[in-house]
Amino acid sequence: MNMEKETVRFLEEQAFRRRIDIVNLIYRAKTGHIGGSLSSADMLTALYYHVMDVEKIKAGDPNRDRFILSKGHSVEGFYSILADRGFFPREELETYAQFHTRLACHPTSKIPGVEVSTGSLGHGLPVAVGMAIALKRDNSSAHVYVVMGDGEQGEGSVWEAAMAGPTYGLDNLTAVVDRNHLQISGNTENVMRLEPLADRYRAFGWNVVCIDGNDFEEIIPALLTRVPGRPTAIISDTVKGKGVSFMENQAAWHHKVPTEEQYQQALEELNQKLKSISE
Numbered sequence: 457m458n459m460e461k462e463t464v465r466f467l468e469e470q471a472f473r474r475r476i477d478i479v480n481l482i483y484r485a486k487t488g489h490i491g492g493s494l495s496s497a498d499m500l501t502a503l504y505y506h507v508m509d510v511e512k513i514k515a516g517d518p519n520r521d522r523f524i525l526s527k528g529h530s531v532e533g534f535y536s537i538l539a540d541r542g543f544f545p546r547e548e549l550e551t552y553a554q555f556h557t558r559l560a561c562h563p564t565s566k567i568p569g570v571e572v573s574t575g576s577l578g579h580g581l582p583v584a585v586g587m588a589i590a591l592k593r594d595n596s597s598a599h600v601y602v603v604m605g606d607g608e609q610g611e612g613s614v615w616e617a618a619m620a621g622p623t624y625g626l627d628n629l630t631a632v633v634d635r636n637h638l639q640i641s642g643n644t645e646n647v648m649r650l651e652p653l654a655d656r657y658r659a660f661g662w663n664v665v666c667i668d669g670n671d672f673e674e675i676i677p678a679l680l681t682r683v684p685g686r687p688t689a690i691i692s693d694t695v696k697g698k699g700v701s702f703m704e705n706q707a708a709w710h711h712k713v714p715t716e717e718q719y720q721q722a723l724e725e726l727n728q729k730l731k732s733i734s735e
């Protein structure tokens with residue numbers, strides 16, 4: 457698909473603005489999961505700025521598309537998007553991870569726009585399967601999107617849901633695996649081998665699309681893929697820590713907090729990138 461250059465540029469700009477928020481939130485709160493928020497920023501941006509009808513979601517329309525951030529620890533990018541899309545005021549972002557905030561370190565359904573509380577890995581896909589079955593029974597045209605981590609694939613419940621999706625013919629379900637190759641303690645292939653991941657989903661009956669998950673020209677068509685009678689799995693190859701050179705592909709940046717110097721460097725790099733996109 458040849459996407460309009462302006463659309464791609466708009467989405468890239470949004471994604472980098474979200475990355476700046478991610479770094480700010482985590483630096484200010486001195487806690488958070490920076491690497492996985494940065495790797496999945498493009499996917500969440502594509503969903504909330506291009507693919508899903510956000511006004512329907514805000515209105516609580518029964519026919520709204522559903523989104524579940526199954527890798528709930530990557531919450532900072534999600535909060536930034538929800539604020540920017542008007543689910544709650546941007547100023548509320550300043551309360552992230554503080555006492556009495558709604559914006560806890562993992563998303564809860566108390567927050568406007570959050571369908572399901574997540575953080576305990578392995579639950580998003582099973583819940584998404586349930587939602588997709590219910591929507592089908594209601595003859596709804598709504599679609600369910602779920603974003604999981606690749607390390608999260610080690611949870612057995614993911615594979616129970618992976619069996620159920622094709623069994624129930626859930627062509628209204630898209631499961632994304634943020635394939636950044638790292639989980640909390642190192643490379644996924646050393647901690648719990650995933651490959652051949654695409655073939656594994658195919659063997660369970662899914663339509664599988666493999667993409668560069670940091671490239672909107674690949675993300676958008678993948679999210680819009682529909683195959684009658686089958687759910688779609690997107691193996692979204694990404695870079696953990698994407699956008700900040702010294703965080704990229706480093707397991708340590710799963711949930712490290714930048715020092716003042718690292719924070720300044722990260723902001724400088726992200727602002728530089730934002731400038732080059734806008735020019």
Ligand SMILES: Cc1ncc(C[n+]2csc(CCOP(=O)(O)OP(=O)(O)O)c2C)c(N)n1
Pocket residue numbers: 489491492493495527529530575576577578604605606607608609634636638639640696710
């Ligand atoms: C059930 C469960 N076990 C352990 C954890 C702790 N934990 C938080 S993030 C993480 C690693 C997840 O790796 P991955 O899914 O690859 O996420 P990403 O690389 O996108 O950050 C773990 C083990 C958890 N949140 N839930």
Ligand SMILES: [Mg+2]
Pocket residue numbers: 492605606607634635636637638639
């Ligand atoms: Mg990972």
